Amino acid sequence: xxxxxxxxxxxxxxxxxxxxxxxxxxxxxxxxxxxxxxxxxxxxxxxxxxxxxxxxxxxxxxxxxxxxxxxxxxxxxxxxxxxxxxxxxxxxxxxxxxxxxxxxxxxxxxxxxxxxxxxxxxxxxxxxxxxxxxxxxxxxxxxxxxxxxxxxxxxxxxxxxxxxxxxxxxxxxxxxxxxxxxxxxxxxxxxxxxxxxxxxxxxxxxxxxxxxxxxxxxxxxxxxxxxxxxxxxxxxxxxxxxxxxxxxxxxxxxxxxxxxxxxxxxxxxxxxxxxxxxxxxxxxxxxxxxxxxxxxxxxxxxxxxxxxxxxxxxxxxxxxxxxxxxxxxxxxxxxxxxxxxxxxxxxxxxxxxxxxxxxxxxxxxxxxxxxxxxxxxxxxxxxxxxxxxxxxxxxxxxxxxxxxxxxxxxxxxxxxxxxxxxxxxxxxxxxxxxxxxxxxxxxxxxxxxxxxxxxxxxxxxxxxxxxxxxxxxxxxxxxxxxxxxxxxxxxxxxxxxxxxxxxxxxxxxxxxxxxxxxxxxxxxxxxxxxxxxxxxxxxxxxxx
Numbered sequence: 001x002x003x004x005x006x007x008x009x010x011x012x013x014x015x016x017x018x019x020x021x022x023x024x025x026x027x028x029x030x031x032x033x034x035x036x037x038x039x040x041x042x043x044x045x046x047x048x049x050x051x052x053x054x055x056x057x058x059x060x061x062x063x064x065x066x067x068x069x070x071x072x073x074x075x076x077x078x079x080x081x082x083x084x085x086x087x088x089x090x091x092x093x094x095x096x097x098x099x100x101x102x103x104x105x106x107x108x109x110x111x112x113x114x115x116x117x118x119x120x121x122x123x124x125x126x127x128x129x130x131x132x133x134x135x136x137x138x139x140x141x142x143x144x145x146x147x148x149x150x151x152x153x154x155x156x157x158x159x160x161x162x163x164x165x166x167x168x169x170x171x172x173x174x175x176x177x178x179x180x181x182x183x184x185x186x187x188x189x190x191x192x193x194x195x196x197x198x199x200x201x202x203x204x205x206x207x208x209x210x211x212x213x214x215x216x217x218x219x220x221x222x223x224x225x226x227x228x229x230x231x232x233x234x235x236x237x238x239x240x241x242x243x244x245x246x247x248x249x250x251x252x253x254x255x256x257x258x259x260x261x262x263x264x265x266x267x268x269x270x271x272x273x274x275x276x277x278x279x280x281x282x283x284x285x286x287x288x289x290x291x292x293x294x295x296x297x298x299x300x301x302x303x304x305x306x307x308x309x310x311x312x313x314x315x316x317x318x319x320x321x322x323x324x325x326x327x328x329x330x331x332x333x334x335x336x337x338x339x340x341x342x343x344x345x346x347x348x349x350x351x352x353x354x355x356x357x358x359x360x361x362x363x364x365x366x367x368x369x370x371x372x373x374x375x376x377x378x379x380x381x382x383x384x385x386x387x388x389x390x391x392x393x394x395x396x397x398x399x400x401x402x403x404x405x406x407x408x409x410x411x412x413x414x415x416x417x418x419x420x421x422x423x424x425x426x427x428x429x430x431x432x433x434x435x436x437x438x439x440x441x442x443x444x445x446x447x448x449x450x451x452x453x454x455x456x457x458x459x460x461x462x463x464x465x466x467x468x469x470x471x472x473x474x475x476x477x478x479x480x481x482x483x484x485x486x487x488x489x490x491x492x493x494x495x496x497x498x499x500x501x502x503x504x505x506x507x508x509x510x511x512x513x514x515x516x517x518x519x520x521x522x523x524x525x526x527x528x529x530x531x532x533x534x535x536x537x538x539x540x541x542x543x544x
Contacts, residue, residue, distance in 0.1 A: 044069070047121025057161035058128055070169060071127040072111075072120045084173035085127065088134045088180070095181055096194060096288040097137050098536030102130055128165065135164045138180040141295035145342070148531045149524050152504075153343045153431060157299040182298040185321070187291065189509040194287045198540060201280055206233045209277040215268040219245040227268060230276060231256065259516045261312065263447065271447070275517070284539050286507035286517060289528045293505065297344070302499035304471075306347060308435075308456055310340050310504045311518035313449045315435060315458055317467055325467045330438065330449040330457035331521075337361065339522050340454050344501045345427040349493045350465055352483045353414035354424045359432060362453060363410045364403040371398045380417060384409040414489055422484060423461050425468075427500045435500075437461035450521055456502070471496060 045067040052059040071081055086104065093099030114123045139159065145152040167176035181187060207230055212223035224245050231237040237252040254264040260275040308315045310331050317325035332340035358367065358381065370377035375393045383391040385408060412418050421437020438457040443449055458464055462480065469476030472495045483490045506518045506525050520526055
């Protein structure tokens with residue numbers, strides 16, 4: 001085994017206590033008494049000032065501490081900081097981040113070689129840069145979401161460099177490092193699932209795929225045995241000898257179907273077979289991507305908040321960690337200009353009996369061509385001029401307009417036929433996305449529900465409204481229905497606005513730690529994984 005492999009294994013497996021001992025052993029060569037006497041005036045501080053000058057935050061922090069060392073001094077506090085840095089580096093591959101980003105072997109060699117005051121000063125700043133890089137990766141991710149996909153418009157909650165520097169120079173640097181990754185239960189469960197799956201892969205993984213066109217209760221034979229064995233390896237079934245598709249196997253299939261978002265009919269049809277045969281490597285990629293996405297949202301989500309997982313096609317209201325409302329949703333169609341973006345904002349109000357203000361893109365790309373063919377097309381919509389007046393269709397020659405110069409707004413007044421249904425939930429944002437009712441109820445019966453122009457349609461919008469109003473009204477249903485009966489557009493403000501998070505998770509967990517998987521409906525996870533792999537993330541780095 002090479003020296004580098006030995007160090008890498010040490011960093012992955014060493015306990016915090018051993019890390020401190022190792023960091024103590026890495027203490028730099030002690031300067032002479034003469035050097036210490038001139039320490040404040042000579043090489044170290046000059047080197048620190050020069051090395052930190054190109055980084056304003058780093059320079060300001062060193063300046064505030066009179067350019068004294070953060071890492072390269074002698075004593076317990078410096079040992080603890082070096083141990084914390086080594087721990088942060090060790091944590092990288094365990095958390096699905098590139099383990100080779102920092103070479104600990106090289107780092108240790110450079111520490112040992114730093115003899116002069118100037119060498120120490122340069123090294124101290126370099127260690128600070130490494131620390132800031134590693135700490136940021138652990139806390140808020142290694143990728144910039146919008147660079148991966150322009151429809152991921154999430155604002156990552158980046159921290160100031162001073163927070164990381166103050167944390168590592170505080171009284172408990174190891175505890176500070178431990179608190180860098182997301183502390184949500186979801187992240188912890190994903191981390192455990194990732195480690196468990198890596199161990200399973202090392203032991204042989206899911207085994208052979210199931211080769212069949214369809215399997216159902218009562219069947220028997222080689223395909224049923226393959227199905228049984230694969231479900232055993234996946235953890236859905238205890239080891240057993242039966243070769244029949246019996247009630248026990250059927251129950252295991254149904255549980256798998258529920259976890260995969262498939263109708264739990266107990267029959268292994270095309271969709272179920274495809275999901276069962278997904279490789280464990282692909283599942284591990286989904287978990288790794290989900291962990292990076294969790295880091296992008298590593299901030300308080302709100303004690304009460306709305307959580308819309310786009311691939312899961314459900315919207316939920318979370319109150320102090322408990323799901324108090326859940327409904328099926330329809331998301332944007334998987335095509336350019338219609339995919340639902342990912343972002344977070346704050347819901348401020350709902351509008352009962354809404355008017356649909358047709359977005360400009362839909363007005364000129366969809367309705368204008370129809371009206372050029374037939375001026376009375378889409379007769380349920382009103383043309384509105386610049387003065388807010390309804391314009392008669394027979395007064396307009398639509399053929400004279402293009403997408404660029406079409407002068408009208410298009411609106412649909414409140415009604416049961418309104419595209420927004422009878423209520424919409426507003427969290428004003430530049431993406432023009434909101435949650436709303438819909439007259440197209442049949443779409444909710446489908447497993448894959450990607451049909452909208454980008455907004456999120458809810459199967460049970462009235463119940464959602466009642467739940468929201470229950471926090472501020474003694475009779476939420478009565479209040480809602482009284483305003484609905486007027487037929488007039490009415491805004492109802494939420495006394496306590498709440499955060500809304502539109503997220504994208506093809507792998508997520510439940511409270512029991514079981515991982516649920518969904519299809520990568522927009523292909524975004526594939527892009528995120530490619531970007532992670534380009535940064536050096538590999539699937540088996542945590543166990544090698």
